[in-house]
Amino acid sequence: MKVLLFSGGLDSSALASWKRPDVCLTIDYGQRPASGEIAAAKAICDELRIRHELLTVDLRALGSGSLGGKPQSSLAQAEEWWPYRNQMLITLVVFRRNECCASLLKFGQAETRRALALSRSQTSPTSVTSRT
Numbered sequence: 001m002k003v004l005l006f007s008g009g010l011d012s013s014a015l016a017s018w019k020r021p022d023v024c025l026t027i028d029y030g031q032r033p034a035s036g037e038i039a040a041a042k043a044i045c046d047e048l049r050i051r052h053e054l055l056t057v058d059l060r061a062l063g064s065g066s067l068g069g070k071p072q073s074s075l076a077q078a079e080e081w082w083p084y085r086n087q088m089l090i091t092l093v094v095f096r097r098n099e100c101c102a103s104l105l106k107f108g109q110a111e112t113r114r115a116l117a118l119s120r121s122q123t124s125p126t127s128v129t130s131r132t
Contacts, residue, residue: 005093006052008041016048023051025096027089030060031067055096059088 006012006024016024026041028034038054045052063082064073072079 003093005089006041006045008037008039008044012041013044016044016050020048021050023053025053025055025093027092028054028056029085029089029092030058030063032069033067055092057092059085062088 001023002019002021004012004016004019004021004024006016006026008026012024024041024045026038028038031037042052059082060068060070063080063085064070064076065078065080067080068082073081075081
């Protein structure tokens with residue numbers, strides 16, 4: 001099963017249309033605009049006829065700024081700061097999909113195999129291959 005980490009934004013929507021995953025997985029990690037992102041992701045999946053799944057995990061304690069509804073961190077270089085957010089989202093997708101049947105996870109703009117070794121200069125979406 002091919003899974004796309006899906007925000008409903010322009011990049012992940014283009015990947016969904018191009019790569020046609022079996023499932024698009026959106027993560028509500030506690031960000032304030034989550035309801036709009038989820039609605040967009042679902043509408044795009046409906047249009048593309050791709051199954052959409054939602055995983056809700058509250059990570060608000062880890063972020064700062066208006067996206068998390070909190071003041072800017074004194075450590076942050078920008079108003080919005082969710083340290084290692086993308087790594088956490090990828091980890092959550094792997095946990096979620098490895099429990100059943102994911103064989104390929106797509107996200108980002110480069111390709112990575114499950115062994116965590118970078119592929120030879122491929123320009124396709126990032127992939128983590130899982131043996132199930």
